[in-house]
Amino acid sequence: MTKNQAGEDRGTRLDPGTVIRAALELLDEKGLDALSTRAVADRLGVRMNTVLWHVKTKASMLELMADAVIGGVAYDGLPEHWRERVRELVRRYRAALLAHRDGATLVVGTNVAEPHTLRFAEALVGALLDGGFGEREAAWTAWTLSYFTLGLTQEEQAAAEQPLDGRLAAAVSAGSHPALHQALDHLGPESFGERFEYGVTRILGGG
Template sequence: MTKRQASDNRGARLDPGTVIRTALELLDEKGLAALSTRAVADRLGVRMNTVLWHVKTKARLLELMADAVIGEIPHDDLPETWDERVRELARRYRQALLAHRDGAALVVGTYAAEPHTLRFTNTLVGALLDGGFEDRDAAWTTWTIAYFTLGLTQEEQAAAQQSLEGRLAAAVSETAHPALHRVLAHLGPESFDERFESGLAAILTRA
């Protein structure tokens, strides 16, 4: 059997799930910037066209990866009260993003109208509706929670990889940036958990 025939046989046994799992492994190892359909094909030992046959484009690959990340969010044992259910869902969303290197950057760059994402969003919207939110307010508050969580988590993951705390401290001047310098101690990487809870509480209080 030739090398090309062997590659074709491996490709015939592939399925989209295997491609996505492999892509997530590469994401965790090398980061989003290094991810490509060619890199996935190389890891699987097949031609790039074989990977593209399953996922069509890199953009589609990223959508399916994002949905797989959201699919890791458990939906069991949620609190009965609507507000605690919303908080718990948001916490689980953040943890799913943090479980993968560049998880937030992956999800924020896609618009995955896929089963796992739709299920999670439906559960979050439903909790807000149970809390008496009007339809529009429930929809927009859901997006506010998602955008806030994605943004803060993306910053948290970048800070962990690039030592942003030291760069910020070095750039902020007590003379030129007095207000920022005054609160600088509250912007360190150890405060992300508290900042998340504070922001989430502010969203639900003002909604």
């Protein structure tokens, strides 16, 4: 870092947390496609190199952002019973993803081993172990729940940005896609919450 950049940094009291908060604000306003280290620097009124001094690379910035999103998961008041604890954890995970525009897409695109992400994984795997799952079964069930939640939430957020409106119904007829046409009433965007609950129940072996 040059002397001028260091002075700029001190003048704005910039630190990694400030950079990530600015990046999340930009994400919420403009979406993931508009996100760059230069855009974050412009928002903070500093040079791009100053942002990179704190987050190193764009990939690292995205990982820290993803971890901050998962940091929205709360752990107070969790149920004692393992199954309900798992269900509540993934509900809170979904809520944390939905709290930010493109939150699921952001997290999907990263491979994070940061504190908030590890804390959530620890709580989820721990609940499954408490339920009598073996080590591999607990780990893989935790992955399955995470992947399911991320995928469904990513679809939900995409639908909010670009709703299908009547296009799906117009594209599906009894003649061209009989099975889809028969199930069409259950494929609408209003069913995301119910689909989430159903999927979690099926993954955990419920009826």
